[in-house]
Amino acid sequence: MYCRKCGTQNDDNAYKCVRCSELLQAVALKQIDNNLVLAIFVTILCCLPLGVVGIVHAAQVNAKAQAGDIAGAEESARKARTWSLWALGIGLAGFTVYALIAIGATIAETR
Numbered sequence: 001m002y003c004r005k006c007g008t009q010n011d012d013n014a015y016k017c018v019r020c021s022e023l024l025q026a027v028a029l030k031q032i033d034n035n036l037v038l039a040i041f042v043t044i045l046c047c048l049p050l051g052v053v054g055i056v057h058a059a060q061v062n063a064k065a066q067a068g069d070i071a072g073a074e075e076s077a078r079k080a081r082t083w084s085l086w087a088l089g090i091g092l093a094g095f096t097v098y099a100l101i102a103i104g105a106t107i108a109e110t111r
Helices: 036-045 048-066 070-110
Strands: none
Touching (some): 036 048, 036 070, 048 070
16 A cells, blocks of 8 residues: 555555555544453463463554554454463363362361
8 A cells, every 4th residue: 555645655454654654544543452451360360371471462452553553453452362261261270170179178078
């Protein structure tokens, strides 16, 4: 895509010209949910390693969106959500296994 103002060739997904910052597309920027709250929640309560990966991807969303990389921002938001949901699932599974073992041990002690 070429800029109407300066004629510089830009990426087809760009919304601003890399040279003169002219708007290339009359598309209103939508708010992209970066999933940072979810990532922090699962990091603290569920699964630290996967939650940290979610936080890293969530932190990239706003910077990419402000730089004009909307597709990259949406991809980072998707990755942050995916990693966070995996962390949540693993954390819940671990808690369930722990609870079942604790209940089983309690039942075994009472017999």
